[in-house]
Amino acid sequence: MDELSGISEALKEALREKTDSTNTTFDLWFGELNITSLTEDTAVLSTPTKLRKNILSTRFKKVISECLAEVIGFDVKIEIFSLDEKEKEEEKKEEEPIEEKRTEQSPEDKEKEKAIIQVLKDKAPKKSILDEYTFDNFVEGESNKFAKTVCYAAARYPGEQNPLFIHGHSGLGKTHLLYAIMHYMKTNHKGLKIVYRTCESFMNELIDSIGNRTTSAFKEKYRSADVLLIDDIQFISGKESTQEEFFHTFSALYESDKQIIMTSDRPPREINPLTERLRTRFEGSVIVEVLPPSFELRTAIIKKKADQLGLPMDNSLVNYMAERLNNNIRQIEGVIKKVYALYSLYETDVDRDTIEQVISIVDPGNIPNDILVDRILSAVSKKHGVSVDDIKSKKKTDSIANARHMCIYIIKRLTDLPLKEIGNIFKRDHSTIHFSVNKVETYIKTKNNYEKEINELIKEIKGI
Ligand code: ADP
C-alpha cells in the first residue's frame, strides 16, 4: 500500500465514524473515494461518477475536510473530480490532438509531494494533539471564562444548567466546549446516555428516517438520551419539519430533567425564521456567550499550541502572530499547524516571513499595508518591465509614469492608507496621487483589457 492509499484508508475510517453511516450509505458515497494527490494546501480526491462528485462536493465536503484534517494533522483545501468526466475529457483531447495536453506533474512537484507525505506520516500525529477538545486544553481569558465555568458546571452536575445555550462567532471555541463537556461526562458519569449531533446531521437523519419509515426509531433514540448536545443549532432556522421534531424532542427531554446543550453562532433572538415556541424555549435557557479573544488570550493560546507541537517561537514572534491574527481562534490554530508543517517539512526557520507566508494562504485578505505596498511595487515593476526605483523616482517617460499610476491606483484600492501617506511612498503630494487615480480610472473606461490586467495583478498580489 503506498502512502496515499494509506491516508485514503484512514480518511475513510474517520468518515465512517463521523458520519455514523450504515454500510450501504457508506459504500455508496465513500467506498470508492480516493486521494490522488496531496500537497501542503490541497488534497485532490477522485470518485467514479459525476453524480457522486456532486453529492460529495455539496453534502459531504465539510465532513471530508474535517476528517482529512484529523488524519493529516492540518487543514487543506479539498478538490473532488469524477473519473467518468475525466475520461470524457481525455477522449476529447485525443480527438483534438492539436490542443495542448494538460501538463503532467513535474518531477520536482512529485518529489515535494513525496516529502510532504513522508513528513505527515512520520511526524504529524494521526489526530493532532491540538484537537484534544478537553477543559484542560481550553485556554481561559476574560472573553470565555464565564462560558467555560458554566459548561464545566453543566458537565459536573448534569441537569443543573438546563437547557444550556452557548453562543458566539465562529471559531471561538463553542464546539471545543461541547466536546469538553461530553469528554468529561463520559469519563465521570459513565452510565449516562450521551447523544451528540450537529444540527445538520440531526436534520439529515430525520429526513432519512422519514424516507425509510423509521421515524419511531429516530424519536426513540433522541428521547431516550440523558444528555443531548446539538452543535450549530442556528441551522435549524427555516427548516420547519426539523423544528417541529426538535421541539418535541426538546420538550420530552426537558420535562424529564434531561440535560440539553446547544451551541449557535448567534443568540436565540437572531435565529430567523424560528417558530415562536422554540424561540421561547431557547430564550429561556441558561445563555452564555463566548467573545472574541483579547490580545493576551491570543498570546496565551499561541504559546500553548506552539509548546504542544514543539514549535520554537520566541516571545516576539508570539506577539507578532497575536497582533496579526485578530479574532478567530480556529484561524490562529490553522496558521500554527501550517507553520509547523513547513518547519518540520523543510526545516524552515520560524520567523516573521514564514508566518506572513502562511497567513497569506489562510487569509488572503489579511496582509499588512507595508507588505502589500512592496508586493504591488514589485508586481507592477515586473509586469511593465521597469524597476521599482524608477517607479518611485521623478522620471516622467511614458512607461515609467504609467507603471507609477498603476501602482498608486492599486495601493489606493487595496490598502486603507490615506492619500498623503501614499504620496510619501513616491515623494509626491496628495494631489499627484489623486491625479494618478483619476488617470487609471479613465484608462479602465477607455482602454481595452486594461481593467482585466489590473484585476489579474491584484489577484497575484493577494496570492489568490
Ligand atoms: P466554534 O465551534 O466556536 O466555531 P471551535 O470550538 O471549533 O469553534 O474552535 C476552533 C478551534 O480553536 C478549535 O480547534 C479549538 O480547539 C480552538 N480553540 C478555541 N478556543 C480555544 C481556547 N480557549 N483554548 C484552546 N483552543 C481553543
Ligand code: MG
Ligand atoms: Mg463549531
